[in-house]
Amino acid sequence: MRSLVRALTILVVLPAGLMSTWGKAQGELFSPAMIASSIASKVLWRIVLDVGLLESGINQSNPLNLDRSLQIMHQISTLSNELRESQASMTEILGHRMYDVVENFSYRNRFADRLNSISRIMSRIDRLELKMNKVLQEDSPVEQLTLTQFAQATIDLSNPSSVIEQLHKLETEVTGSSFGLVMTEGQDIFTQLNMLSNLPNIFEVWHTNTVMARGLSLSVALVALLYACLVASLASRADAKKLHGASGMDALRERYLQHERQAWTIVNHIDAVDNQLEQDASHQRATVMRELVNIYLRFVETELDEEDLGDYRLLERLAEWHLLEQNLMTVNKLFAVVYSFLRDKAPRFAEQADLDDGDRSANSAGDDLRLLTIDLAETILFDKHQPIPHQLEEIYNIMVRQALYYRASLMANSVICSYGLSPQQMIYLLYKSIAMTELKGYIMMQFSYMLLKTQGKGNFTTESKDRRNELRARLARTQQLLQSVMRQTSGEYWRCDPDRGSHRENTTYVQFTRLLQGYIENEVDMNTDETCRETCDHYQYGHEQHHCYKELYCSKQTKCAGRIYDCEYIDSDMWICPAAPGSQRRYEYIEYENGEIRGRKQHCPRGTSKVDSWWRWLFWHCSYCFCLCDDAGRHSDRYVSLRESVSDITQNRVVTGLRFVKRRQMMHLIVQQGLLLPGGDIDNSTLEWVAPNPFSHTDKGVRDGRDYHTLSYDRRAVDLDDVHVHPGYVLTGVRFRTLGAHLNLEIRMTEMNFTSGTLVDPNQSIWIGNDETVRTEIPLRYMDVPTLAPSKSTPTSTSGQYLRLGPSGGRVDAAQTTIPFLDAQPVSPLLPIPLAGAGLMHKSIPKYGGFIAPRVFTYDFGPHIQVPTDDWLAAEEEARNVNQG
Secondary structure (H helix, E strand, O other), X not given: OHHHHHHHHHHHHHHHHHHOOHHHHOOOOOOHHHOOOHHHHHHHHXXXXXXXXXXXXXXXXXXXXXXXXXXXXXXXXXXXXXXXXXXXXXXXXXXXXXXXXXEOHHHXXXXXHHHHHHHHHHHHHHHHHHHHHHXXXXXXXXXXXXXXXXXXXXXXXXXXXXXXXXHHHHHHHHHOOOOOOOOOOOOOHHHHHHHOEOOOOHHHHHHHHHHHHHHHHHHHHHXXXXXXXXXXXXXXXXXXXXXXXXXXHHHHHHHHHHHHHHHHHHHHHHHOOOOOOHXXXXXXHHHHHHHHHHHHHHHHHHHOOOOOOOOOOOHHHOOOHHHHHHHHHHHHHHHHHHHHHHHHHHHHHHHHHHOOHHHHHOOHHHHHHHHHHHHHHHHHHHOOOOOHHHHHHHHHHHHXXXXXXXXXXXXXXXXXXXXXXXHHHHHHHHHHHHHHHHHHHHHHHHHHHHHHHHOOOOOOHHHHHHHHHHHHHHHHHHHHHHHHHHHHOOOEEOOOOOOOOOOOEOOOEEOOOOOOEEEEEEHHHOOOOOOOOOOHHHOOOOXXXXXXXXXXXXXXXXXXXXXXXXXXXXXXXXXXXXXXXXXXXXXXXXXEOOOOEEEOOOOOOOOOEEEEOEEEOOOEEEOEEEEEEEOOOOOOOOEEEOOOEEOOHHHOEEEEEEEEEEEOOEEEXXXXXXXXXXXXXXXXXXXXXXXXXXXXXXXOOOOEOOOEEEOOOOOOEEEEOEEEOOOOEXXXXXXXXXXXXXXXEEEEEEEEEOOXXXXXXXXXXXXEEOOOOOXXXXXXXXXXXXXXXXXXXXXXXXXXXXXXXXXXXXXXXXXOXXXXXXXXXXXXXXXXXXXXXXXXXXXXXXXXXXXXXXXXXXXXXXXXXXXXXXXXXXXXXXXXXXXXX
């Protein structure tokens, strides 16, 4: 009592101490005196007087009746409201003047740090005030242990998070001094504020100063309430609704709440019989303990994975992780202790329930078990340093109030290569990990209240109700935040390039071959008259090799049996290094007499051939031209399958991945399929790639334009689109079609029942695509071979563009390679998931041809993150009333 009055007296002096700085602050824009209003002193003295009038001989072990302290409770509530109202005008002044105060850019960061610190302190004090107001308004009894915990959180000097310690930190931040309430030579925040000129985030300053203006008065009201909390005890049926479309995590929470209701129904039987004999009460407690332990042990073993501590890899990259890690680990480690308690002690509780009354009363082991049970529950709820309610509150503060989910979503976009998940998947996985930890904490708290009630340590109905309401509040805010974050986070997933030097054809990439390839030909062979009257530039579109004049160099190379395009003159004479037999190239390199080299000059195993142009008479120069050959011969892989690749929807299979494969010169885009389970899960054991039915363009009955598409100079465009399914649908197939001369992607979507995990009316599946024909082209001229790139490719296209397959650069590769390549890596997230879309994109780095790569869009679980819908409290209250009746 005396220590409390002394603490209150110190706080009364606080406004006066701050007022002493008013003279110093005159002429400045802000000063501490603007926070300490005169009404605070009056209110505090009135509280001290009221507390002093209370009976000092009150028995602390027996809480006061509400009627005896109603007046003081009412007055404290009234005074708290007065304090809040008295700061309204001050807050308004602070806000209006904030725009004019900031003048020195160099102080901005330090000033913002101080404001953030003050904001955190005030947030904690505000939360304690909310708890205080709930106690004031509570009609049901609050247990002594709960009041003691609140008291310790408020004035325990050994607790760095207590209000007393928080006020001391606040004083340090505001005055710049830790030696007293009156500012010394340290620079206070108001002086610093007056020195600033341009703070970029005015809203943050407004919010922090608003909280700061309220903080002192509200914290004082909290301390004033403490004494009353220490000496006063403030002494419909609705079945759980089945969640439709809830995520797996939320459905798990719902299942637990049903078990919790069952457990409380059993525990509340203790209240059903009055004036029991001690033997009967002991037997009833033992029976309830046996049933309670069995319920929780069964739930933990059947529903939870004890070895799964969550995936927090995203958070480990953020600065706040060191703060959050301790909270998460504390909850998980203590839950392991609870599970061990359930598993090891369940037989002993069953044994106690089966003992005769006489044996139970003489059984000291039963007393030890009871003390162990009480100690475990009190450690969970009321541990001085790490109580579970505090751990959950801290986790919520960091993840939601400090918007760490947003920062994690930004981080997720940069780690797609290393995590093997879409950014949206990463955020949902993080939510599941955090939510699982919170559920474990909530389970422990409710279980502890049941243990304490069963062991006769109190009723704890009010506390249980408060924890449930807190859970609802946290989940509602988390749901709102998560859905917003998930909407803003990309669901796309694609494969990054392997490390340099790790590319393997038909494993990491596939390529078209000899679509348009660099080709040396003399103009005399490209016209029917064998004349040299034109130049190389004349032969631009669709010419042919008609002759082989005098068996010159044309006789030493494979003839271009197709069309010749885009010829150009480089120099008259050259040395040509032919490619090795069986190679997809014609030449390794070409070295012109003027010094230009096309391709990479290196050792030439087959030896070089000297090729010279010549003059016909004096007027016409018969030049060797550098052209592009479009020859659909047996060495050219240029065919794309138009046949669909689909999942087996009749067996409830959905698409979980895509990849390119090449079979018999034919490119196929194929799907991976897996069995759809309730809640959007996939049965990993059913994952398989749907192998294409190999066919060739030469097979009987196979037709160009129906079964496959042949690439050529005029028909080599590929549309780069992202195609998304409609809400409520999932991806069940892909195929190519032709739109004019363009290859275009289509997807098949099928409606899904999320809750049951079944496809709805598979026969009504729909094929959709992007029919847009007005597109922008991604130019790919003069590009080098993709696999020679010094770094990994990054996406360069957006949906609605297109590119044309063509030759690599003439200078860098002698135009011998068809680019871009196709990325053949499996595009399937490491954690299988239904897909909400698919697309094609181009990825590369500057000066390299890059890859056409499939990408998928993972199903958005955001709309399925739900708050529990059952009114458990009403049902439990009705069940309790029935038991008591």
